[in-house]
Amino acid sequence: EPEVTQTPSHQVTQMGQEVILRCVPISNHLYFYWYRQILGQKVEFLVSFYNNEISEKSEIFDDQFSVERPDGSNFTLKIRSTKLEDSAMYFCASTPDEKLFFGSGTQLSVL
Amino acid sequence: GIQVEQSPPDLILQEGANSTLRCNFSDSVNNLQWFHQNPWGQLINLFYIPSGTKQNGRLSATTVATERYSLLYISSSQTTDSGVxxxxxxxxxxxxxxxxxxxxxxxxx
Known part of the structure; x- marks a missing residue:
């Protein structure tokens, strides 16, 4: 069964460094998303992406964040200058219609 | 934004027991989904159910959109049902x- 794949599974970085989280959505899906979950808290929406542009973003998704679909398969989330509070599990998701399929996540730890 | 309240916050079940989880929401919705986050952190989509009733094995869900709530039923629970x-x-x-x-x-x- 097709699945959303995310790499790396774990990323440790120093505060102020840039990180890029990578995702390969399911191939025939048209809508892509990034969500995050701080340890012990609810899952929070970051950004949605359709037709090669951002369709919606949350207040969390400030100028430090950006998304890109550099080719026909990858979907990336970049954090330019990481902060301690960016430590979280970051989930990529995709859907062909309404039902959302999540990847297994990237655990980001900012030291 | 729409407020979502789930109850109960915690549930301990003996294997084989049945349970009902509730989700209340504050405004009309066109999209409602239930997910299971397993102990390894994976989010598994259980149901897309903005209205009506669906069943998948031991799990079923009902959404009453006009009354702004949804219920998830787990029957004959197994240890693999643990998670959030x-x-x-x-x-x-x-x-x-x-x-x-x-x-x-x-x-x-």
Whole structure:
């Protein structure tokens, strides 16, 4: 069964460094998303992406964040200058219609 | 934004027991989904159910959109059902999902 794949599974970085989280959505899906979950808290929406542009973003998704679909398969989330509070599990998701399929996540730890 | 409240926050079940999880939401929705987050952190989509009733094996779900709630039923629970169950809603079909705080379920042998 097709699945959303995310790499790396774990990323440790120093505060102020840039990180890029990578995702390969399911191939025939048209809508892509990034969500995050701080340890012990609810899952929070970051950004949605359709037709090669951002369709919606949350207040969390400030100028430090950006998304890109550099080719026909990858979907990336970049954090330019990481902060301690960016430590979280970051989930990529995709859907062909309404039902959302999540990847297994990237655990980001900012030291 | 839409407020999502889930109850109970925690549930401990003996293997074989049945349970009902509830999700209340504050405004009309066109998208409602239930997810299971397993102990390894994976989010598994259980149901897309903005209205009506669906069943999948031992799990079933009912959404009464006019009364702004959804129920998830777990029957004959197994230890593999342990984890956190999230309800998530959106006002439009492809919009951002607003997640509830989840129900932590522990199924004991």
């Amino acid at each position: 169950y999230f309800c998530a809603v959106a006002s439009d079909s492809w919009g951002k999902l607003q997640f509830g705080a989840g129900t932590q379920v522990v199924v004991t042998p």
